[in-house]
Amino acid sequence: MPASQRTWIFTIALIIFNILFFWIKPEGKAMTIVSDILPILCALVALGGTALAVRSFGTGNRARLAWILLLTGVTLFFCAETINGFLEIILNGDVNDGFPILADYFRMTAYIPVLAGLLMLVFGYKKSRFSFGSKRNFIFGLLGLSLIAFTFVHQLLLSILRDADTGNLAKSVYIYYFAGGLLITFPAALLVYISSLYKKAWILSPWRYLAMGLLCLTIFTIEHSYLSWNNTYGSGNFLEVFRNLGYLLVAIGGLYQKELIESV
Amino acid sequence: MNNMTDSLARRIEIVLTPLLGELMAITTVKLQCSKMGIKPEELGYPDLPTLAKNIERAVIIFLGSDKAKELSQSIVRINS
Incomplete structure (x- = not known):
């Protein structure tokens, strides 16, 4: 059975477990431990998938360089999750205290190579002169996404910026998360769109799942930032399913890329 | 109409279809032929190396240079 298929099975099983566990909401430290271990595990799987893609x-x-950048970003995300987990499980700390924490700096840094890698793929596609579909659909899609993204970010970010109790460093980091998330959303959404133009093209499957994974991670990070600021976020929030799914989809994208190259 | 060259474009699409899917394979052949200033039905064996090279450049972002080259060589081998 190909590794990608095994990872799909693992993904479905893990997400079901994740949802059930958070629904049951066990008492004590179990929730914190599971809530912290799952993203570390999922980020590690993503790291493995993208590393195999690079090696293939x-x-x-340019294609290899794009995936190296993505691998670098995933590695930094993995470091952030590990630091978070260490802080909460081993040191019994609260990651919501003293924002931003060390993990946030790793996470923020991750955005840079991820964005660079996505842009390389998008510009590589443009250079290949393959179609972007009908101009009308493309423009409407772009405008629609811009409107949704702007409204979403505007509502959330404005509340944070207006809060006198939030320090300037924290505000800067929130802005960075929101802006970085937006910047990643556009090329990721474009890759999903491109892959939808040729649904049966195996050659586009890696990008489809990679981009969907990154979109899930971006949605999580932006929403998590707002909820953390609002003190309404805690371990066991169902939003974490998005994050874990995001990592696993990135892993699947990487494995599809490896299998695609090996098939030629 | 030259049946040999009709089937040449089709044979290239068949080579590409497992990776690109039928729609993208057809689109790729049409696009690359148009870059060369010819129609798919006008495609001849002398055009194969240029077409293969163009397709190699188009798919390089998906497959990397090594495998893109292998794909283009499999297209050129249609000649033999």
Whole structure:
């Protein structure tokens, strides 16, 4: 059974477990431990998937470089999750205290190579002169996404910026998360759109799942930022399912990329 | 109408279909032929190396340079 298929089975099983566990809401530290271990595990799987994708490319070229950048970003996300987990499980700390914490700096740094990798893929596609579909659909989609993104971010971010109790450093980090999330959303959504133009094209499957995964992670990060600021976020929030699913989809994208290259 | 060249474009699409899917394979052949200033039905064996090279460049962002080259070589081999 190909690794991608095994990862799909693992993904479905883990997400079902995640949802059930959070629904049951066990007492004590179990919730914190599971809530912290799951993203570490999922980020590690994502790291493995993207690393295998990088290795499959062989000699250096733009496609390999794009995936190296994505791998770098995923590695930094993994570091952030591990630091979070260490802080909460081993040191019994609260990651919501003293925002931003060390994990946030890893997470913020991750945005840079992830964005660069996505843009390389988008511009590589443009250079290949494959179609972007009908101009009308493309423009409407772009406007629609811009409107949703702007409304979403505007509502959430404005509340934070107006809060006199939130320090300037924290506000800067929130702005960064929101802006970084928005910037990643556009090329990721574009890759999903491109892959929808040719649904049966195996060659586009890696990008489809990679981009869907990154969109899930972005949604989580933005929403998590707002809820944390609002002190309404705690371990066991169902939003975490998005994050875990995001990592696993990234892993599947990487594995599809590896299998695609090996099939040629 | 030259049946040999009709089937050449179709044979290239068949080579590409497992990776690109039928729609993208057809689109790719049409697009690359148009870049060369010819129609798919006008495609001849002398055009194969150029077409293969163009397709190699188009898919390089998906497959990397090594595998894109292998794909283009499998297209050129249609000639033999």
